[in-house]
Amino acid sequence: MPCYRKRDFPVAEIRRFLEPGPVVLVSSAYKGERNIMTMGWHTVMEFVPALIGCLISSGNHSYDLINRSKECVINVPTVDLARQVAGIGNCSGAEFDKFAKFKLTPQPAVEVKAPLIAECYANLECKLADASLRDKYNFFIFEVVKAHAPRAPKYPKTIHYRGDGMFMVAGPSLNLRRLFRPGML
Amino acid sequence: MPCYRKRDFPVAEIRRFLEPGPVVLVSSAYKGERNIMTMGWHTVMEFVPALIGCLISSGNHSYDLINRSKECVINVPTVDLARQVAGIGNCSGAEFDKFAKFKLTPQPAVEVKAPLIAECYANLECKLADASLRDKYNFFIFEVVKAHAPRAPKYPKTIHYRGDGMFMVAGPSLNLRRLFRPGML
Numbered sequence: 001m002p003c004y005r006k007r008d009f010p011v012a013e014i015r016r017f018l019e020p021g022p023v024v025l026v027s028s029a030y031k032g033e034r035n036i037m038t039m040g041w042h043t044v045m046e047f048v049p050a051l052i053g054c055l056i057s058s059g060n061h062s063y064d065l066i067n068r069s070k071e072c073v074i075n076v077p078t079v080d081l082a083r084q085v086a087g088i089g090n091c092s093g094a095e096f097d098k099f100a101k102f103k104l105t106p107q108p109a110v111e112v113k114a115p116l117i118a119e120c121y122a123n124l125e126c127k128l129a130d131a132s133l134r135d136k137y138n139f140f141i142f143e144v145v146k147a148h149a150p151r152a153p154k155y156p157k158t159i160h161y162r163g164d165g166m167f168m169v170a171g172p173s174l175n176l177r178r179l180f181r182p183g184m185l
Numbered sequence: 186m187p188c189y190r191k192r193d194f195p196v197a198e199i200r201r202f203l204e205p206g207p208v209v210l211v212s213s214a215y216k217g218e219r220n221i222m223t224m225g226w227h228t229v230m231e232f233v234p235a236l237i238g239c240l241i242s243s244g245n246h247s248y249d250l251i252n253r254s255k256e257c258v259i260n261v262p263t264v265d266l267a268r269q270v271a272g273i274g275n276c277s278g279a280e281f282d283k284f285a286k287f288k289l290t291p292q293p294a295v296e297v298k299a300p301l302i303a304e305c306y307a308n309l310e311c312k313l314a315d316a317s318l319r320d321k322y323n324f325f326i327f328e329v330v331k332a333h334a335p336r337a338p339k340y341p342k343t344i345h346y347r348g349d350g351m352f353m354v355a356g357p358s359l360n361l362r363r364l365f366r367p368g369m370l
Contacts, residue, residue, distance in 0.1 A: 013348070019225050020345035020353050021206010040204050043228035045240060045322055053238060053324070055230055079359070086364040133318065137230055137326075139238070155353065160205035160345075162358075163198070165365045168205050168340065171356025173347075174264070179271040180350045 001103075001119050002080045004150040009122070011050040011144045017076050017122045018052065019044050020170065022158035023085055025075040026056070027106070028065040029114045034106065036098040036117065037062040038089030040161040042074075050144040051129060057138050061093040070128035071112040072142065075120035079157045079169050086165075111145045121156045122149040186288075186304050187265045189335040194307070196235040196329045202261050202307045203229050203237065205355065207343035208270055210260040211241070212291070213250040214299045219291065221283040221302065222247040223274030225346040227259075235329040236314060242323050246278040255313040256297040257327065260305035264342045264354050271350075296330045306341040307334040 018024075023040045042054035052074065056063050066072045077085055084102045091098075099106050099115075106115035109125045116123040126142035133139035160168040177185065203209075208225045227239035237259065241248050251257045262270055269287045276283075284291050284300075291300035294310045301308040311327035318324035345353040362370065 016348050019206070020347055021204070041228045041230065043226045043238065043240065045226065045324065051322070053228060055228065082359060082361060083364060086361040090364060090366045090369050137236070139230065141322075155347070155351075157356075159359065160355075162205055162340070163200050165360060165362030165370055166340075167359040167361060169356045169359055170345075171342075171354045174267060174344065174352040174354055175350060176267060176271040176352060177350030179268060179275060181275045184275050185350055 002078060002121070003119070004121060006123070006148040006150050009147040009149040011147050012047050014050055014124055014144055014147050015044045015047065017149070018042065020158065021160050022076055022170070023161045023167070025077055025085065025088060025117055025120060026062060027073045027075060027114050027117055028062050028069060028071070030065040030069040033065060034097070034099065034115060035062045035065055035093035036088050036104070037093070038085050045141060049129070052126065052142045052144060054140055054142070055138050056140055066140070069113060071114050072126050073109055073112065073114045073116050074124040074126055075117040076122040076156070076158060077120045079159050081119060082159050082167060085159065109146070116148065122147065187263060187306070188304070189306060191308070191333040191335050194332040194334040196332050197232050199235055199309055199329055199332050200229045200232065202334070203227065205343065206345050207261055207355070208346045208352070210262055210270065210273060210302055210305060211247060212258045212260060212299050212302055213247050213254060213256070215250040215254040218250060219282070219284065219300060220247045220250055220278035221273050221289070222278070223270050230326060234314070236326055237311065237329060238324060238326045240323050241325055251325070254298060256299050257311050258294055258297065258299045258301050259309040259311055260302040261307040261341070261343060262305045264344050266304060267344050267352060270344065294331070301333065307332065
């Protein structure tokens with residue numbers, strides 16, 4: 001299991017973790033209950049405030065916890081956790097505690113009651129910002145209010161879902177800074 | 186430049202291309218004008234109808250063309266086109282024709298007037314489905330009405346933006362099908 005030494009990370013810069021499109025683990029809590037779900041459908045929506053739009057199906061046990069608490073944590077796992085990510089996405093938290101079942105460590109967050117997942121590379125504490133498309137599309141817009149990430153590795157080996165049980169593991173970095181205008185960096 | 190032999194691809198399965206989170210090229214046309222923009226903020230929202238939510242900043246020249254035509258094509262480039270992707274994201278189509286400047290080939294689409302970009306791996310013809318969050322967040326929801334993709338390679342080397350001029354190139358595939366419940370595949 002990976003173990004990261006994390007520090008506060010500027011919320012305006014969390015696109016670094018989410019824009020490449022990794023599958024993430026969403027943790028939530030409400031009145032003594034807690035859960036984890038696997039989520040692949042999300043997008044950055046704004047730098048400041050740091051907004052994330054995402055799909056949380058109403059069929060998920062997490063939907064109720066998030067809907068009621070209006071909070072969650074978006075945790076970014078790496079390839080070391082691939083089996084847990086797939087396992088979490090293929091069972092329901094209505095039946096058991098996923099932290100215990102998948103041997104993941106809940107840690108207290110600062111701004112929300114949902115727990116961080118210690119083994120994930122980055123943890124983004126989120127508060128519900130806009131639910132206007134929730135009933136029509138299961139689409140939630142969250143504001144990231146606090147972020148935790150390690151200094152190293154700078155470019156984590158995240159996993160990206162293609163559907164049909166197939167994942168893509170993050171590959172090499174490509175530096176194209178020389179092609180960018182200064183204002184675009 | 187890559188050259189793909191494409192065929193019709195089922196629109197209900199286009200998550201395969203977009204869920205891993207690649208940066209895409211959005212082509213548009215309106216009244217004799219056409220343009221291309223680079224887009225990194227998008228998410229799958231539904232299988233059927235095939236919905237994609239994405240951010241198109243009102244400061245972009247493409248915003249007007251898409252807003253007026255209510256159509257676009259989402260083109261999925263591979264690493265072969267990385268320099269063009271960065272270049273297209275760092276200049277404005279108000280000044281010149283990006284197809285000519287970046288030596289990309291426009292091809293007629295079937296369901297929309299916006300052109301496909303021939304050199305891209307996949308082309309998704311889109312019609313505007315919901316603009317209710319456009320004015321507040323620049324968020325557009327499109328329905329993919331027709332898709333074109335080649336049989337091979339099955340797993341293209343897409344590029345994924347981390348910000349700050351740095352990209353991640355799609356790496357190895359990881360098959361975790363054995364961990365999936367039949368209904369989840």
